[in-house]
Amino acid sequence: MGLAFPPFSLPWGLWIAWPILWQLAQRNSPYRPLYWALLLWNLTGCYWLTLTALSAPDWQEAFMSFLAGALAITVNPLLMLLPFGLTRWIAHQTRTAFSAWLFVAVWAAFEYLHFRWELTWSWLSLGFAWSEWSFWRQLGTLLGPVGLSVWSLGAAALLVEPLGRWRGIAFGLWVVGLPLVAGTFRPAPPTATPRAVWVLQPNIDPYVKFAEMPPEVQLERLLALLPEEPPQGALIVGPETALPLAASLDRPREEAFLRPLWAYVQRHQVNLLLGVVGRQYIPPGRELPLSAEPLPEGGGIETYNAALLFRPDTFFVHRKKRLVPFVERVPYLEQLRFLKHWNIDLGGGFGNFGKPELTCPLPLYPDNLPVVVAICYESIFAHDLRERTPSQPGLLAILTNDGWWKKSSGYWQHYTYGRLVGQSLGLPIARSANTGVSALIDSRGRPLAELPYDTYGQQQAVVSPAAATTLYYRWGELGLFFLSTFAGSLWLIRWFRSRASSRASEK
Numbered sequence: 001m002g003l004a005f006p007p008f009s010l011p012w013g014l015w016i017a018w019p020i021l022w023q024l025a026q027r028n029s030p031y032r033p034l035y036w037a038l039l040l041w042n043l044t045g046c047y048w049l050t051l052t053a054l055s056a057p058d059w060q061e062a063f064m065s066f067l068a069g070a071l072a073i074t075v076n077p078l079l080m081l082l083p084f085g086l087t088r089w090i091a092h093q094t095r096t097a098f099s100a101w102l103f104v105a106v107w108a109a110f111e112y113l114h115f116r117w118e119l120t121w122s123w124l125s126l127g128f129a130w131s132e133w134s135f136w137r138q139l140g141t142l143l144g145p146v147g148l149s150v151w152s153l154g155a156a157a158l159l160v161e162p163l164g165r166w167r168g169i170a171f172g173l174w175v176v177g178l179p180l181v182a183g184t185f186r187p188a189p190p191t192a193t194p195r196a197v198w199v200l201q202p203n204i205d206p207y208v209k210f211a212e213m214p215p216e217v218q219l220e221r222l223l224a225l226l227p228e229e230p231p232q233g234a235l236i237v238g239p240e241t242a243l244p245l246a247a248s249l250d251r252p253r254e255e256a257f258l259r260p261l262w263a264y265v266q267r268h269q270v271n272l273l274l275g276v277v278g279r280q281y282i283p284p285g286r287e288l289p290l291s292a293e294p295l296p297e298g299g300g301i302e303t304y305n306a307a308l309l310f311r312p313d314t315f316f317v318h319r320k321k322r323l324v325p326f327v328e329r330v331p332y333l334e335q336l337r338f339l340k341h342w343n344i345d346l347g348g349g350f351g352n353f354g355k356p357e358l359t360c361p362l363p364l365y366p367d368n369l370p371v372v373v374a375i376c377y378e379s380i381f382a383h384d385l386r387e388r389t390p391s392q393p394g395l396l397a398i399l400t401n402d403g404w405w406k407k408s409s410g411y412w413q414h415y416t417y418g419r420l421v422g423q424s425l426g427l428p429i430a431r432s433a434n435t436g437v438s439a440l441i442d443s444r445g446r447p448l449a450e451l452p453y454d455t456y457g458q459q460q461a462v463v464s465p466a467a468a469t470t471l472y473y474r475w476g477e478l479g480l481f482f483l484s485t486f487a488g489s490l491w492l493i494r495w496f497r498s499r500a501s502s503r504a505s506e507k
Contacts, residue, residue, distance in 0.1 A: 001037075002044020004129040007412045011129040011136070011152070017041075018100075018156035025084045026098045034084055038077035045124050046073055048408035068326060076121050083110045094495055100157035101491040108150045108484035112477065115146065115381060118331035122380065123413070126152045131416035135179055137445060140424035141470040142182040143479035145382050145417075150483040151178065157487065185471060189426055189443065192369055192393035192465040196234040197430050199449075200225045201438040202242070203456040206403045209434075215245050215257065223260055225458050232269040233366055239434040240275035240305070240376050240401040249278040249317050252308055265310045271364045275375060275399040278306035278317065280354070290333050290340065291352035302354040307373050307399055311365040318373040319356040322381050328353045359388055369465055370394040372427065376401065379418040382425065386473055389425055393465040396427040403435035411437065411453055419445045426470040428463050 004013040024033050049069030053062040083106045090106075091098050115122045127148030130136040139148050151174070158171045202221050204213060222242060230236065247255050253262060265272050282288060284298030292300040305320040305328060323329040329352045330339045340352065361370035370390050378384065379398045389396075398418050402411035415437045422429040423445035431439045436453035440461040449459040472479065 001041035005045045005124065005409075005413065006128075006132055006416045007409050009129070009132040011133065014126060014129060014152050015156045015159060018153060019160045021084075022098065022100055022103065022160060025088065025103075030084065030088075031081060034081060035077055038080045039074065042073045042076050042124065045409070045413075046076075048405040048410035049073060051405045051408055051410075054406070072121050076124070079114070080110075083107045096495050096498055099491045099494060100153075100160050101487045101494070104150060104153045104157055104487035105484045105491070107153055108146070108480060108487075111146045111149050112480065115383065119325050121325070123417075125149050125380075128380070128413070128417050128420065131413075131420040134445065135183075137420055137423060139179050139182045140382075140420050141426065141472055142178075142185070143483065144386075144424050144472040144477060145380075145420060146477065147472070147480035147483060150480055150487070154483060154487060161490075186444075187469050189466040189469040190393055191467070192367070194462045194464045195364075195369070195395075196231050196460065197395075197440055197463045198227055198230065198234065198236045198458055198460045199430055199432040199438040199440060199451070200236065200238045200242075200458050201433060201436055201451050201455060202239065203435050203454060204403075206241075206401055206434065209241070210244050213244075215243060218243060219257060219260065221456075223264070225456075226264055226272075227458070227460065230268050230270050233364070234268075234270045235364060235371070235395070235397075235430065236270060236272045237397050237399065237430045237432040238272070238274040239432045239438075240307075240399045241277055241434075242274040243276060245277075246279045246303065247276045247308065249280045249304065249306060249308075249319075252310075252315055261310055266312050269312050269365070272310040273307060273362070273371065273373070273397055273399070274310070275305075275307050275401075278304045278308070278319070280304065289354060290337060291329065291354050304354045304356070305375055307362075307375060307397075309362045309364075309371070313365060316362045318359060318362055318375070319354065320375040320378060321356055321359050322378040322384060323353055323355060324377050329355060361388060361390055361394060372396045374398050374418070376414075379414070379421060382421045382472075383477065385421065386425060386468075386476060389427065389468050389473065391467060393467045394427065395463065395465050396422050396425070396429045398429060398431040398433075400431070401434040407453055411435070415439070419447075424470060424472045426466060426468045426473060428466055430463065 001017045004011045021037060024030050049072050050066050053066035087103045087106050111125055114120055125145055127145040130148060139151060155175050158174055163170055204218060245257055252258055261272060280302045282292055282300045282302055288294055288300045292302040294300045307318040309316040325331045330342055333352055361372050364371055372385055372389050374385060402414055419441055426443050428443045429441040436451055436455055438451040438459060440448040440459060440463055442448055443466040448461040451457055451459045
C-alpha cells in the first residue's frame, strides 16, 4: 500500500493489498492485525512527517515535532479501522458474509467525510496513488480524487467477488474502459488571452528562514528573482510565507519592507502574488474570535496564513481556510477551548491562525482574470477548490513551503497530488514552492516548466487560462455517488439472493 504512492508510484499494489486486508477483516479478532497493516501503510507513505525533528533548534522542539508526526501516523490507522468495523457490523446485522462491495461503499463515505472535518489527514486518499500515471489520472476529470479512490477499490473487489467467467471482461472494462471514456470526454475549454507567468523559488531552508536569516537578506534574495522586463499584465508567483515578517492585511502599502515590491509592480504594471503571514486589526466593540490576540486598549489582532496579490492599482488578499490540525490551528477551537495552547510550533507559526468564512478567486490586472489560490495543504482539497472556481477562464496558483521535510517523499507527493487536483478541475497551475518543486502546468496536468527541489531560481511560461469544463467540475461528487451506489447495489443484490435461497432451503 505504501509503495503504491509517490515517489514509488506502483498503484497496482492496491489490487494486491486490499484483498489481503479484506481477508484479515473476516477473522474473528481482526482489528489488531488490521491496525498493524494500516500502520505500516501510513508509515511507508508518510514517514516524512517525523523529519521536522531533525532540524529543530533544541531537543524539546525536536521531541514535539517528532511527536506531532508520529501521532498523525499512528492515529490515522485507527480512523481507517472505522470502515472495517462498520462493514462487519452491517454484515452481522444482515446475517451475510463480509462483502468487498459493501466495504467499497462504506470506504467511499469515509473518504468523503474525512476530507470535510477539521481533524482531516486525507493524504493517503487512494486516488492520489494514481497521480503520476496520466492514463489513469485522467479519471479524476470524471470522478474527482475521491471518486478515483472508489474506482481503485472497485477494481480490487472485481478480483475477489464471485463473477465466474465474466471476471476478466469486467476487470478489463473497469480498469481500461473507464479511463478511455474519461479520456474521450475532453471538451475544448474556453480560454482567455495567454499570459506570461513566472514562478519563483527562493530556496531558503524554512528553519533558517524564521530563526537565522535576516528578513532584509531574504527580501534581497526574492527581489533578485523578479524578472527584469516582464510584459504588462504578467503574473509572478512567490511561495508561501515568502517573507518572514508579519504584514498588515488592512494597509499593506504602508509596510516599509513591502515598498520595494510595490515599486516593482507599479514600474512594470504587473501582478505579484506572494504568500505572507498577515495580521488583521479588529476594532474595539467587535467580538473577538478565540484565535485572535486581544490588545490592551481594546480590539485585537487576528493572524492569517495568507497571500497578497499586489496590483498596480490596488491589492487583494486570500486567507488560508484549510489549516493543518494542531500546527496552524487547533481543530474545533471554539468547542475545545482548553486545547487552545496545544499548537506545535514548526517555526513561522503565530498561535492559532484565523479561519475565514469565505474565500474567493483573486482578480488579476488589467482584465480581472480570476486566480484560485491554494496555500500548501489547501491544494489537495479538490472539492473546496471546485466550490470557488468560477466558470470563466482562470488559473490555479499553489503557494507552498515544503522544505520542512527536506528531500523526502513529502514534497514530491504534494507536487503530484496538486497536479491531479488541477487536472480534475481542468485548470492550469502556477506552483511556487520555497524549496521546490516549482512548476507551470497546463490544464491536462502536463508540466510546461519545472524547477527541481533544492534549486534557487525562477521558471517562466506562457500559460493559456482555461475555464473549468470537466465533468467533475460540473457534477462534483456525483461520480463518486454513482460508483458507491453501484457497489452498494451489488451487495444488496447478493444479500437478497442469499435471503431468497435460505428461505427456499427452509421450505
